[in-house]
Amino acid sequence: EIVLTQSPGTLSLSPGERATLSCRASQRVSSNYLAWYQQKPGQAPSLLIYGASSRATGIPDRFSGSGSGTDFTLTISRLEPEDFAVYYCQQYGNSYTFGQGTKLEI
Amino acid sequence: QLQLQESGPGVVKPSETLSLTCTVSGGSFSSASSYWGWIRQPPGKGLEWIGSIYYTGSTYYNSSLKSRLTISADTSKNQFSLKLTSVTAADTAVYYCARDHGGFGYWGQGTLVTVSS
Numbered sequence: 001e002i003v004l005t006q007s008p009g010t011l012s013l014s015p016g017e018r019a020t021l022s023c024r025a026s027q028r029v030s031s032n033y034l035a036w037y038q039q040k041p042g043q044a045p046s047l048l049i050y051g052a053s054s055r056a057t058g059i060p061d062r063f064s065g066s067g068s069g070t071d072f073t074l075t076i077s078r079l080e081p082e083d084f085a086v087y088y089c090q091q092y093g094n095s096y097t098f099g100q101g102t103k104l105e106i
Numbered sequence: 107q108l109q110l111q112e113s114g115p116g117v118v119k120p121s122e123t124l125s126l127t128c129t130v131s132g133g134s135f136s137s138a139s140s141y142w143g144w145i146r147q148p149p150g151k152g153l154e155w156i157g158s159i160y161y162t163g164s165t166y167y168n169s170s171l172k173s174r175l176t177i178s179a180d181t182s183k184n185q186f187s188l189k190l191t192s193v194t195a196a197d198t199a200v201y202y203c204a205r206d207h208g209g210f211g212y213w214g215q216g217t218l219v220t221v222s223s
Contacts (some may be wrong), residue, residue: 001169008155020118033208035208035209037153037210044202044204044215044216045153045202045210045213045214046213047209047210047211048210049209050208050211051208051209056209056211057211063192087114088152088153090153090155090209090210092206092208092209095168095169096143096155096158096168097155098152098153098154098155099152100152101152101153104126
């Protein structure tokens with residue numbers, strides 16, 4: 001099973017700042033099949049990024065994904081108030097696993 | 107717009123079977139290249155993939171749940187279902203269904219299932 005480790009566990013920033021979230025896999029993620037999700041309290045997760053770097057439909061371009069192999073990054077270029085949430089990475093190249101999440105807080 | 111809706115009991119007794127159904131609307135369950143999955147989230151914790159099904163009936167299960175798990179589909183009703191046997195308190199979670207197409211792009215709202223006597 002591929003284990004995904006997200007860091008940091010909690011990230012404290014202010015609106016307008018840049019956020020960088022990391023997701024490291026215990027082994028290579030096949031075909032860079034890596035997705036990122038945002039989850040707000042009481043809501044289902046929503047897909048932000050798939051294939052490591054492709055934005056899902058309707059996702060603002062301040063969200064970007066990068067990386068390959070075992071190291072992946074989600075960057076939010078300029079934080080808006082609605083971006084403060086929990087973020088999960090997920091690999092779907094070899095079965096499916098989720099990271100433990102990063103809480104982005106004000 | 108594709109929509110998914112979970113349904114089923116909110117409380118299940120320990121050792122019994124948890125059964126949930128996901129109804130797909132605004133699109134076809136049988137659309138090509140689409141898998142349909144179940145994901146759960148214990149209160150205050152992270153996400154765990156449970157399993158997925160292709161419209162042809164092929165299934166893929168989380169190895170840690172495989173011995174207790176069955177996912178099936180009724181294409182005539184645009185539904186797929188989850189059965190998890192011998193539940194314990196550790197199975198208490200919000201259960202989500204979602205469409206799996208290069209990431210889980212569409213999700214149901216989730217349903218809380220509590221295992222309690």
